[in-house]
Amino acid sequence: GLLRSDSIPEVGEDAAATVGMAETFSEEEQDELRKELAKVEEEIQTLSQVLAAKEKHLAEIKRKLGMNSLQELKQNITKSWQDVTSTTAYKKTSETLSQASQKASAAFSSVGSVLTKKFEDVRNSPTFKSFEEKVENLKSKVGGRQPAGGDFGEVLNSAANASATETIAEQTQEETH
Numbered sequence: 001g002l003l004r005s006d007s008i009p010e011v012g013e014d015a016a017a018t019v020g021m022a023e024t025f026s027e028e029e030q031d032e033l034r035k036e037l038a039k040v041e042e043e044i045q046t047l048s049q050v051l052a053a054k055e056k057h058l059a060e061i062k063r064k065l066g067m068n069s070l071q072e073l074k075q076n077i078t079k080s081w082q083d084v085t086s087t088t089a090y091k092k093t094s095e096t097l098s099q100a101s102q103k104a105s106a107a108f109s110s111v112g113s114v115l116t117k118k119f120e121d122v123r124n125s126p127t128f129k130s131f132e133e134k135v136e137n138l139k140s141k142v143g144g145r146q147p148a149g150g151d152f153g154e155v156l157n158s159a160a161n162a163s164a165t166e167t168i169a170e171q172t173q174e175e176t177h
Helices: 015-022 027-065 069-085 088-123 126-143 152-176
Strands: none
Touching (some): 069 088, 126 152
16 A cells, blocks of 8 residues: 555646645555655665765776776777768768769869860960960070970070079179279
8 A cells, every 4th residue: 555556746846736645645654655765765875875886896997907088988989980880871871972982083084184185285276386486485595505495494494594604704704803
């Protein structure tokens, strides 16, 4: 008789319901329940103390092994990552992304080829040829009797050299006068 199949009120249930249940037990049954309640509370307290002692012992062992919270966190994250990467969903997603990456690489490669072709077309166009001739004329005027040819960078370098040479010549004339 101490354990009845009647439902026991949960935490937060109406206190009146609890009082109503207590009235249905005889005085002797209530005394037995109070003793059982005290015993269970004592067991819970003992278990809490044992658990606290075990946790303290665990912390001491970890300290002796040189394990700290950061290392434990790192281990937990590593284990979690391994768990995630072993799932079917992850494997399928990884495979799909790999295929998408390959397709994107192929697309960028073809775009690069198209751009290279377009730049070649521009370079061979009459407008660019005309511009190139003007640059060559400028180069020959600035650089003197140098053979025609070279790229735009060479033209700029020769123009800069001509300007520097001119400045040095002017400074030398001023110093001698």
